[in-house]
Amino acid sequence: MSAEQLYIDPDACIDCAACMVECPVGAIYDEYDMPGHLEVFKEINAEYFAENPLEMSESVKTTRRKLTKNGQPLRVAVIGSGPSGCYAADQLSAVSGVEVSLFDRLPTPYGLARAGVAPDHQSTKKITKLFDKIIRRPNVTCYFNVDVGKHVSVSELLEHHHAVVVAVGADSDRRLGIEGEDLPGSYPVRKFVAWYNGHPDHRLDEFDLSGERVVIVGNGNVALDAARMLVSDIDRLESSDMAEQALDALRHSGVREVVIAARRGVLDAAYTTSELMALGQMEGVDLVVVPEEVTAAKDDTRRDQAQVRRKYDLAAAAVTLEEATAARRIVLRYGLTPVSINGEHQVKSVSFCKTETPDDLDSVETIEAGLVLQAIGFRSSPIEGVPFDERAGTISHIEGRVYDGAGAVVSGLYCVGWAKRGPSGVIGTNQVCAIETVAGLFDDFEAGTLPDTGHPVERFQKLIAERQPEYIDHAGWLKIDAVERHRGSAASKPRVKFVSIDEMLTASRT
Numbered sequence: 001m002s003a004e005q006l007y008i009d010p011d012a013c014i015d016c017a018a019c020m021v022e023c024p025v026g027a028i029y030d031e032y033d034m035p036g037h038l039e040v041f042k043e044i045n046a047e048y049f050a051e052n053p054l055e056m057s058e059s060v061k062t063t064r065r066k067l068t069k070n071g072q073p074l075r076v077a078v079i080g081s082g083p084s085g086c087y088a089a090d091q092l093s094a095v096s097g098v099e100v101s102l103f104d105r106l107p108t109p110y111g112l113a114r115a116g117v118a119p120d121h122q123s124t125k126k127i128t129k130l131f132d133k134i135i136r137r138p139n140v141t142c143y144f145n146v147d148v149g150k151h152v153s154v155s156e157l158l159e160h161h162h163a164v165v166v167a168v169g170a171d172s173d174r175r176l177g178i179e180g181e182d183l184p185g186s187y188p189v190r191k192f193v194a195w196y197n198g199h200p201d202h203r204l205d206e207f208d209l210s211g212e213r214v215v216i217v218g219n220g221n222v223a224l225d226a227a228r229m230l231v232s233d234i235d236r237l238e239s240s241d242m243a244e245q246a247l248d249a250l251r252h253s254g255v256r257e258v259v260i261a262a263r264r265g266v267l268d269a270a271y272t273t274s275e276l277m278a279l280g281q282m283e284g285v286d287l288v289v290v291p292e293e294v295t296a297a298k299d300d301t302r303r304d305q306a307q308v309r310r311k312y313d314l315a316a317a318a319v320t321l322e323e324a325t326a327a328r329r330i331v332l333r334y335g336l337t338p339v340s341i342n343g344e345h346q347v348k349s350v351s352f353c354k355t356e357t358p359d360d361l362d363s364v365e366t367i368e369a370g371l372v373l374q375a376i377g378f379r380s381s382p383i384e385g386v387p388f389d390e391r392a393g394t395i396s397h398i399e400g401r402v403y404d405g406a407g408a409v410v411s412g413l414y415c416v417g418w419a420k421r422g423p424s425g426v427i428g429t430n431q432v433c434a435i436e437t438v439a440g441l442f443d444d445f446e447a448g449t450l451p452d453t454g455h456p457v458e459r460f461q462k463l464i465a466e467r468q469p470e471y472i473d474h475a476g477w478l479k480i481d482a483v484e485r486h487r488g489s490a491a492s493k494p495r496v497k498f499v500s501i502d503e504m505l506t507a508s509r510t
Helices: 018-022 040-051 083-093 111-115 127-135 154-160 189-196 221-231 234-238 244-251 273-280 291-295 306-316 429-446 457-467 474-490 501-508
Strands: 072-079 098-104 140-144 163-166 186-188 213-217 257-261 285-289 328-333 336-342 349-354 365-368 371-374 401-403 409-415
Touching: 040 306, 072 083, 072 154, 083 098, 083 111, 083 127, 083 163, 083 429, 111 127, 127 140, 140 474, 154 163, 154 409, 154 457, 163 429, 186 189, 189 221, 189 244, 189 371, 213 221, 213 365, 221 244, 221 257, 221 273, 221 328, 234 244, 273 285, 273 306, 285 291, 291 306, 401 429, 409 429, 474 501
Parallel strands: 072 098, 072 163, 098 140, 163 409, 186 371, 213 257, 213 371, 257 328, 285 328
Antiparallel strands: 336 349, 349 365, 401 409
16 A cells, blocks of 8 residues: 555556546556656556566455345444545445445535545546445435534444444644744645635635745645645636635735755655656746755665656756746755744744754755745544544554554444555555455454444434434435536536535535
8 A cells, every 4th residue: 555656567457448447537548548748657657567566366256245144234334435435435335235324524525535636636536426426325325514523422323333434534734843833824734725625614714825935844745736736827727626715815826936845855755756747747837956955865776666766857857946937936845854934923934954964053044935834744633432543643453443552452443544544645545445444344244243233223313313403415415516516517617616514505405
């Protein structure tokens, strides 16, 4: 689960083209039909398997099993309907005899696939077409606009289900731990991304884009996405599903430069090759580096690895500040550790020291900026009734089975996604993650170690209706979806999202 993208082994491929038809994001092409700007991915794909040969294992049993106990179905609650929750629901509901209750605290499903993927990456958002098929299965019941922990507890879910799978993602942020990080003008990048994607929790947030420079601390994919949004041609974003309040702010933005500063060197970059390539291909935007910060790694033996070498080569091919001629630019900086965010009542600048020489006061560099986005990673929040590893910021588990502080398994409790492994991987990584967790759940059910539910399904449905009369079922979500798409069609966009809960609830009743 450590690869930065999904690959197809060219030697094992039998050219049946089934993957081209089934790929939910339209990312697979015949090698002779590959669009010109994607040609490099043929080499990337082949290089991956040259270094990571495919190991053929014994055939996996494909016989569909039926999971019931005393003639009653296996009932599982999944908390969270983002990619990890949907993949878990897929693995569960594809098996005869399994019934799934799918929860989300928002009236809309799909989590970061809806409110985290960059608006200009519409092909990636097509993954929701697959999720649409999963949540409309007859053995999947949707309970959206239901907050687990507020409307119903985890222990109550366990009383009404054989098992509970926690798929809540990572909803909080790692801290820089430096002076000034809470100044107005300094924010976690997660909030900025949620704002421009129309997440209802952040619809009223405001970001001052009047300054010419923004500094982003951290260089993962989310950092690069945010940088791209800040300097993109507004005309390209107008046809996306970006939130209207963000579009309006970006129309009047004064930002001309985004500095992406990372603690480590170019060979340790957290972004993927494809994300960096996207920055280098932006029209009217220069990708800039400080040459000595890149060439410092030229003798590192890790450059022999294809995946690392491409990142190095892409950074080395960027221009210097003196060579930059475009009106806007993204500057990649490496080996800088933030020591303070400066300003009295508003961010004015960020000070960095060289990571390799933190005690050298002469190496401190201060970069002026009116907005700072902290992109050093996310973490999950504790959930009542679920053991939590505070140090890792994830649920305590072994291969998806939740364990308590004494190292004992918590019967019937499982986890998937970022809540399980931390904020890593691409959307497809969650499928592999879900397969592991659900396999363990099925094994436990068949071994007879899961608790009995003790209650009929009708009793649970009545409980939810009493606790949260405004819960949204699948039919209610389809109404919200239809109205958003209709609004989008009128504006030549994929959709125009509702950004308030009240608007969503109103649409669900139409």
